Amino acid sequence: MIELINVSKKYGDIFAVKDISMTIGKAEICVLIGPSGCGKSTTLKMINRMVEPSSGDILIDNESVAELKPELLRRRIGYVIQSIGLFPHMTVGENIAVVPRLLKWEKSRVAARVDELLELVKLDALKYREKYPSELSGGEAQRVGVARALAADPPILLMDEPFGAVDPLNRERLQYEFVKIQKALNKTVVFVTHDIDEAIRIADKIAILKAGELVQYDTPENMLAAPVNKFVHDFVGVDRALKRLSRFKVGELMRPTTSITMVNYSTSLDEMRKKGRFSWVTDVNKRLRGWAELTKISTEKELNEALTELDADLISAHVDTSLKDALSKMLEHGVKTLAVVDDDTLLIGEIRMADIVDFTDEGDSS
Amino acid sequence: MVKAVLPVLIFAAFISNMALWEGLLRFLFPREKVFLYPQANLSQLVGEHLVLVLVSSALAIIVGLSIGIFVTRPAGKDFLRIANELSSLAQTFPPVAVLALAVPLLGFGFKPTITALFTYSVLPILRNTIAGLEGVPLNTIEAASGMGMSRLQILGRIELPLALKVILAGIRISVIVNIGTATIGAVVGAGGLGSPIISGLVRDNPAFVLEGALAAALLALLADFLIGKAEQSLSWSH
Ligand SMILES: Nc1ncnc2c1ncn2[C@@H]1O[C@H](COP(=O)(O)OP(=O)(O)OP(=O)(O)O)[C@@H](O)[C@H]1O
Ligand SMILES: [Mg+2]
Numbered sequence: 001m002i003e004l005i006n007v008s009k010k011y012g013d014i015f016a017v018k019d020i021s022m023t024i025g026k027a028e029i030c031v032l033i034g035p036s037g038c039g040k041s042t043t044l045k046m047i048n049r050m051v052e053p054s055s056g057d058i059l060i061d062n063e064s065v066a067e068l069k070p071e072l073l074r075r076r077i078g079y080v081i082q083s084i085g086l087f088p089h090m091t092v093g094e095n096i097a098v099v100p101r102l103l104k105w106e107k108s109r110v111a112a113r114v115d116e117l118l119e120l121v122k123l124d125a126l127k128y129r130e131k132y133p134s135e136l137s138g139g140e141a142q143r144v145g146v147a148r149a150l151a152a153d154p155p156i157l158l159m160d161e162p163f164g165a166v167d168p169l170n171r172e173r174l175q176y177e178f179v180k181i182q183k184a185l186n187k188t189v190v191f192v193t194h195d196i197d198e199a200i201r202i203a204d205k206i207a208i209l210k211a212g213e214l215v216q217y218d219t220p221e222n223m224l225a226a227p228v229n230k231f232v233h234d235f236v237g238v239d240r241a242l243k244r245l246s247r248f249k250v251g252e253l254m255r256p257t258t259s260i261t262m263v264n265y266s267t268s269l270d271e272m273r274k275k276g277r278f279s280w281v282t283d284v285n286k287r288l289r290g291w292a293e294l295t296k297i298s299t300e301k302e303l304n305e306a307l308t309e310l311d312a313d314l315i316s317a318h319v320d321t322s323l324k325d326a327l328s329k330m331l332e333h334g335v336k337t338l339a340v341v342d343d344d345t346l347l348i349g350e351i352r353m354a355d356i357v358d359f360t361d362e363g364d365s366s
Numbered sequence: 367m368v369k370a371v372l373p374v375l376i377f378a379a380f381i382s383n384m385a386l387w388e389g390l391l392r393f394l395f396p397r398e399k400v401f402l403y404p405q406a407n408l409s410q411l412v413g414e415h416l417v418l419v420l421v422s423s424a425l426a427i428i429v430g431l432s433i434g435i436f437v438t439r440p441a442g443k444d445f446l447r448i449a450n451e452l453s454s455l456a457q458t459f460p461p462v463a464v465l466a467l468a469v470p471l472l473g474f475g476f477k478p479t480i481t482a483l484f485t486y487s488v489l490p491i492l493r494n495t496i497a498g499l500e501g502v503p504l505n506t507i508e509a510a511s512g513m514g515m516s517r518l519q520i521l522g523r524i525e526l527p528l529a530l531k532v533i534l535a536g537i538r539i540s541v542i543v544n545i546g547t548a549t550i551g552a553v554v555g556a557g558g559l560g561s562p563i564i565s566g567l568v569r570d571n572p573a574f575v576l577e578g579a580l581a582a583a584l585l586a587l588l589a590d591f592l593i594g595k596a597e598q599s600l601s602w603s604h
Contacts, residue, residue, distance in 0.1 A: 050512055075514035085509030089527045099513050148513075
């Protein structure tokens, strides 16, 4: 847990950071966001004492960082700087090994750790260990930067726009992988970005800064539903309702559904007709096959005729898909309902456009 | 390693083969009566020359590196400008003038020659050390510091390795110029490959001049080659 207590940093007469107090919970990703020059990097760097606060205190697990020797403190905190800063004269492996070596780990342990971390960030250890940073693509370098920060298994990670220099597509993949790693390793992360989409995608909590001051500190859901003022409102953007949908999963609005099986549909057919005109059709294993208009069915032969067999991908959403992605799929294919499937693509429910729209309204009024 | 040793051996064999030199100079200057500088043979002269160069260059490397490191630290940054100006100014200063100034202060012989050579060769090393260290990207240093390296560790593991290429280039220039400049040592009685050159000029015997000059040139080429090899094997960028 990291606590900032009335922390300020002054350069001359100007406050780079002004009286910030916030608590970052253990194993949370806290994203600092705001316009350029608002004090994000300064706030981050005060945590590992790269910058000394002018006033206030910072506690890590109830211990003031001011009382720790900076070098020792920093070896316990992973750090990815704004431009990654890989050491160009060291191989990827040597870069990752820097902190373990400072901590005087045994050689064999360091080597094993390097390989383990490369696999963790999805780089082939054999292929990348001996490469130099100049031989890496932007995305690969970012991965190595993350691996290096994780090297000595620090409980805390400070990351200053770690994915800044990557194209949007790779960036999204890196974010996704990073969140997975973070959840698996339970790291407490302070993450700086000026990309609101990135913040919404990865944050447990977002802190919006403006001219050195903390404007709002909240979960992305709450921040999108209820911006505290016009600044936050404008910052999160006009499509905040849509952005908010990206924070929720299909599973949260899923309804139970009925389906007919290719073989024994007849038993429940009457029941189902009362509920609606259409039904999902699955095979005996509950695997989605398509949908059928119930009024047209009475015999097995008719089912085959009434069945609109479709690629399951087109008419279904995985239970963990975001509401935003589900909605755009509905719009794209011109349907009002999607089947919901689990990891094994088995039908487990359905999601309706009307429910998503209602949900957005709820968020807006709160 | 083998590739570095071979040219040294060839050079040594060539320098010690006086019959070959005599034949070469006789062929080039058939009208002279004496072809080889009589006071000392070439190996001796090369030996004296090497001592002058090695001692002055070693001092220059130690001092140049130290000052260069000092003025790029927070504690020494007040002296950075002065060091920069000094090192660029001295490039316009001829080595003969340095020697001329050293004699009245230190007298004739080995010491004033070393002093003059040292003064002249320390400057390119200083200049390149400063340039190399200042060329290390700030974000690289910040990353190192943020990972918990101490100042000394940052200097030893990050800054110096990254500046090495530029520093070695400075040393290379300095040593090569030094080999040429050291011939002036003969004027004030420090010996070396300058002796046959001076003697040849005084006695109007071009064979002596060529003997000294050619050997000095070969020595410079050899040094260039060896430092180049060191540069290649020590520097990380390919
Ligand atoms: N060493 C310094 N000396 C003087 N002013 C500084 C220093 N470092 C930062 N500042 C100022 O403090 C303010 C906050 O800087 P900071 O680097 O924290 O901004 P940031 O939010 O990270 O911006 P960006 O998104 O551009 O990285 C800026 O106005 C900056 O000019
Ligand atoms: Mg910044």
